[in-house]
Amino acid sequence: MEYILELKDISKTFPGVKALDHVQLQVRPGEVHALMGENGAGKSTLMKILMGIYKKDPGGEILFNGQPYDVSNPKEAIDTGVAMIHQELNPIYDMTVYENIFVGREIRKHGIVDKKAEIAEAQKLIDQCGLHVSPTNTLRGLTVAQCQLIEIIKAISVDAKVIIMDEPTAAITDREVEILFGHIRRLKEQGVAIIYISHRMDEIFSICDRVTVYRDGQYVGSGETKDLDEAQLIKMMVGREITDVFPKLEAQIGDVVFEAKHIVRADNKVKDVSISVRRGEILGIGGLVGAGRSELVEGIFGMHRISGGEIIVKGESVHVHSPKDIIQKGVALVTEDRKGTGLNLRGTINDNIAVVAINKLLEHGLYSKKKARNASEEYIDKLKIKTPSSDQIVGDLSGGNQQKVVIAKWLLSEPDVIIMDEPTRGIDVGAKRDIYLLIGSLVQQGKAVIMISSEIPELMGVCDRIAVMSEGVLSGEVQRKDFSQERIMALASAIEV
Numbered sequence: 001m002e003y004i005l006e007l008k009d010i011s012k013t014f015p016g017v018k019a020l021d022h023v024q025l026q027v028r029p030g031e032v033h034a035l036m037g038e039n040g041a042g043k044s045t046l047m048k049i050l051m052g053i054y055k056k057d058p059g060g061e062i063l064f065n066g067q068p069y070d071v072s073n074p075k076e077a078i079d080t081g082v083a084m085i086h087q088e089l090n091p092i093y094d095m096t097v098y099e100n101i102f103v104g105r106e107i108r109k110h111g112i113v114d115k116k117a118e119i120a121e122a123q124k125l126i127d128q129c130g131l132h133v134s135p136t137n138t139l140r141g142l143t144v145a146q147c148q149l150i151e152i153i154k155a156i157s158v159d160a161k162v163i164i165m166d167e168p169t170a171a172i173t174d175r176e177v178e179i180l181f182g183h184i185r186r187l188k189e190q191g192v193a194i195i196y197i198s199h200r201m202d203e204i205f206s207i208c209d210r211v212t213v214y215r216d217g218q219y220v221g222s223g224e225t226k227d228l229d230e231a232q233l234i235k236m237m238v239g240r241e242i243t244d245v246f247p248k249l250e251a252q253i254g255d256v257v258f259e260a261k262h263i264v265r266a267d268n269k270v271k272d273v274s275i276s277v278r279r280g281e282i283l284g285i286g287g288l289v290g291a292g293r294s295e296l297v298e299g300i301f302g303m304h305r306i307s308g309g310e311i312i313v314k315g316e317s318v319h320v321h322s323p324k325d326i327i328q329k330g331v332a333l334v335t336e337d338r339k340g341t342g343l344n345l346r347g348t349i350n351d352n353i354a355v356v357a358i359n360k361l362l363e364h365g366l367y368s369k370k371k372a373r374n375a376s377e378e379y380i381d382k383l384k385i386k387t388p389s390s391d392q393i394v395g396d397l398s399g400g401n402q403q404k405v406v407i408a409k410w411l412l413s414e415p416d417v418i419i420m421d422e423p424t425r426g427i428d429v430g431a432k433r434d435i436y437l438l439i440g441s442l443v444q445q446g447k448a449v450i451m452i453s454s455e456i457p458e459l460m461g462v463c464d465r466i467a468v469m470s471e472g473v474l475s476g477e478v479q480r481k482d483f484s485q486e487r488i489m490a491l492a493s494a495i496e497v
């Protein structure tokens with residue numbers, strides 16, 4: 001049999017949105033098949049149909065192993081042989097790591113859940129993955145990256161014929177990506193097919209055999225990755241050529257506008273780190289997962305207690321007890337975890353955009369819905385947020401479009417200093433470029449930007465300077481003229497060069 005999975009003529013309509021319009025996909029056993037397309041192209045929707053989470057519109061057909069495939073929930077999909085790592089994680093935070101791994105497929109002895117066996121098995125899987133967590137930890141204490149790795153462990157430990165990976169690397173860095181790729185290669189050898197969704201081009205070319213591209217819910221084409229290059233693939237996705245993936249606007253670098261000196265976090269995840277940024281400057285922060293980058297900015301922002309250090313904004317020392325204290329001084333933080341702290345998923349785009357910059361949306365002292373709508377529409381336009389209207393519930397937007405709403409909400413408050421934690425995570429190439437240009441225009445206006453990113457090419461492309469962290473300390477700083485991938489990677493793993 002040539003295909004393990006074959007989808008023909010699949011459509012899906014949501015109110016006001018044709019998410020999929022007669023698309024096709026053919027997956028061979030033992031291949032890694034990339035599914036690509038811009039934010040909102042319909043990738044996750046199709047995968048959710050495969051998992052029985054959404055029902056496709058009438059018509060079309062799905063064949064699995066040559067047989068008609070029709071499942072109505074994820075358990076049926078898994079039992080048939082299709083597993084999925086979701087883009088939007090929904091961990092149950094009070095569950096332990098091992099319970100999470102074995103939920104719905106508990107190991108039993110004489111009919112009773114064999115906790116001991118589950119813990120031992122979970123430990124084995126965790127070790128294989130190079131993860132440093134205990135199986136009996138609850139998920140609450142874990143980082144986004146650790147939760148993501150557990151999700152990966154879970155999907156590859158069920159006996160699936162097809163594994164869907166919807167942006168599995170969005171929250172993890174190079175070292176963990178290598179671990180994941182090791183698993184993928186092993187699965188391939190066993191004849192397992194992987195459907196791989198990612199906006200990171202380098203990954204597509206290093207791990208995928210074939211690629212299928214959708215645009216606006218429609219099938220564009222398929223091909224072998226070895227016959228394609230990055231430019232061709234981008235053109236298939238966005239429908240036009242993009243030459244400079246990392247545009248950098250010239251900006252005048254001025255006075256220091258923000259300083260954090262000798263920051264120590266009460267939980268010791270950050271030990272004596274100092275950073276500063278000037279007006280007109282983009283400072284990058286690089287490092288591996290667990291290096292303490294998010295922990296640093298969350299400490300600065302008053303989301304976690306710091307036990308030492310000083311924060312100076314526009315020359316003035318600021319006592320930060322809660323985020324409000326620093327927001328008032330003109331500092332914004334676009335958080336890494338859009339679900340936990342970034343967005344109200346049940347609210348509309350208008351509601352979400354209004355949250356931070358409410359003072360910009362007043363008319364005669366009262367909140368003006370009209371102003372909020374105008375502001376949303378401005379950013380929907382600027383960031384090309386794909387939505388039927390600004391009244392759309394944010395939870396119903398595609399992953400990348402949710403991320404754009406997070407960015408919009410903070411930009412609207414017009415901060416002097418904007419700290420962004422993995423701002424382009426899950427965002428397609430074209431939209432990333434729009435965001436770099438927007439960041440560029442902010443610094444041209446004399447604002448300062450601090451950007452955490454796990455993508456070194458992105459940091460090198462847009463930053464003026466990169467500070468690198470490793471194990472809670474600053475391991476070095478590199479000026480733009482000295483940027484090199486090797487140097488930054490060496491600092492991230494704290495090797496002397």
Ligand SMILES: Nc1ncnc2c1ncn2[C@@H]1O[C@H](COP(=O)(O)OP(=O)(O)OP(=O)(O)O)[C@@H](O)[C@H]1O
Binds near residue numbers: 399
């Ligand atoms: N539950 C839903 N209700 C309404 N519209 C939805 C729902 N889920 C998805 N959509 C819409 O369907 C379209 C396709 O979304 P989908 O999440 O499949 O995109 P995607 O290709 O996965 O994008 P991304 O790269 O941003 O994750 C989008 O316009 C999205 O807003």
Ligand SMILES: [Mg+2]
Binds near residue numbers: 044166
């Ligand atoms: Mg998606």
